[in-house]
Amino acid sequence: MTAIDTAIRAAAADIELMGVTKAYDVRTVVIPPLDVALRPGEFTVVLGPSGCGKSTLLQMIAGLERVSGGKIVIGGREVQDLEPKHRGCAMVFQNYALYPHMTVAENMAYSLKVAGVSKTERAERVADVARMLGLADFLARKPGQLSGGQRQRVAIGRAIIREPGVLLFDEPLSNLDAQLRHDMRVELADLHRRIGATSVFVTHDQVEAMTLADRILILNKGRIEQFDTPKAIYHRPASVFVAKFIGAPPMNVLTVTGDGSALRLADGQVVGNYEGKGSFQLGIRPEDITVNAGGAIKAAIRYREDLGSHEILEADVAGQQLRISTPFGAEIDAAATLSLSFPQARLHLFDGETGRAIPNAFHNADAVRRSVKEYQ
CATH class of the missing domain: 3.40.50.300 (P-loop containing nucleotide triphosphate hydrolases)
Known part of the structure; x- marks a missing residue:
């Protein structure tokens, strides 16, 4: 020195x-x-x-x-x-x-x-x-x-x-x-x-x-x-603004409605379980979305970008845009309707009016700590 x-x-x-x-x-x-x-x-x-x-x-x-x-x-x-x-x-x-x-x-x-x-x-x-x-x-x-x-x-x-x-x-x-x-x-x-x-x-x-x-x-x-910290901001954004500003591509944010037991898109598809009622914004990172035959959420591919190491799919789900990051080697039929799963532990919920994050909406405190630890 x-x-x-x-x-x-x-x-x-x-x-x-x-x-x-x-x-x-x-x-x-x-x-x-x-x-x-x-x-x-x-x-x-x-x-x-x-x-x-x-x-x-x-x-x-x-x-x-x-x-x-x-x-x-x-x-x-x-x-x-x-x-x-x-x-x-x-x-x-x-x-x-x-x-x-x-x-x-x-x-x-x-x-x-x-x-x-x-x-x-x-x-x-x-x-x-x-x-x-x-x-x-x-x-x-x-x-x-x-x-x-x-x-x-x-x-x-x-x-x-x-x-x-x-x-x-x-x-x-x-x-x-x-x-x-x-x-x-x-x-x-x-x-x-x-x-x-x-x-x-x-x-x-x-x-x-x-x-x-x-x-x-x-x-x-x-x-x-x-x-x-960078990790906390990426994995626990405090608002919709932060969620959309950080990430390439940024976090998907979908308008959903809570009926007291589930969160639904405009066409009625269930995207998460939640006891609250009213209008919310649901966030999920493109890399956290799973494409599989058993997925309950249906979406149609609009556009795809092959970046070599991975592929970004732009899809339409109930009239809203959704980006999905798929790993190298994944075989996906561009003409097919996608079947998607949103892992509950990777979901983020934001207030429909203020855009501020609702802490622990889908997990208890121990589950949140376990989920975050997986990224560290």
Whole structure:
């Protein structure tokens, strides 16, 4: 472990947002009052669709946007009224924001130069960070001579060279192609394990969230839909919004009616047993649906996608769309009517009006724990 690693791990700070709001005017409220606590050394991914307020939230932590109300506490210190340079944060941007006329070494060392750090110490820190990020052979090059992935590593190096208590990432991989995004995810995960910084990473890409995060904070119109581990969010979504947002393809959500003993589709087919009455939304993951001759639920195939390792079927069930993931080698007649089974232990029930999950709708607590344990 280098001196940089040790310094950043020691500096890792907790972040607490208490009643934080952002509004540009009375009608434009981007972030309603929001409360959340991020642990020191944790990698938190803020996930949500475009316009949900995730970048605004990050910029308020960084000090690039002023809060309209509430407190931001970093490492036990209120910072909402401090300038960005006094908050102990470093930020990595989507567009790299490198100085094109400076070399890699000069870009990484610039903030230290401004802070009055000696030339000898700057050189030592640049060398340490360059080795850490695989940039030792590129220190004399300028950004225009680097690939997109290399430029992003320089931007990360420029951030961590300051030994910050908090690292902030604003969609840093969105400008990279698919292979580079994968490679950078691996590098970021490895970097986090090494330095243990408190990291907040904003993205709209669920793959980045699921693979990088210790916990994922899902935003919807500035409000927190769920804040939990990737496994919990995938297997126990707190709302229809989360269920549909996470997963590729996402969870199927069907409108059903409870008659006091069963949940039925519009054509009367029973899809689950439940004692409640009224309108509900029933969720099931595409991979949890079983296609077999004895299945009681009937559906007609509309479209199929062969992805090599598995196949995705799009089917119609009682006028609603259903996606089914079938394993490699499964022989399914496209012209046939499908017979499906929905395993009760894999069903999710949501309130028909609010869209919030109804806990333990199909299982007692022990059954829920057993079901979740199967995924771990």
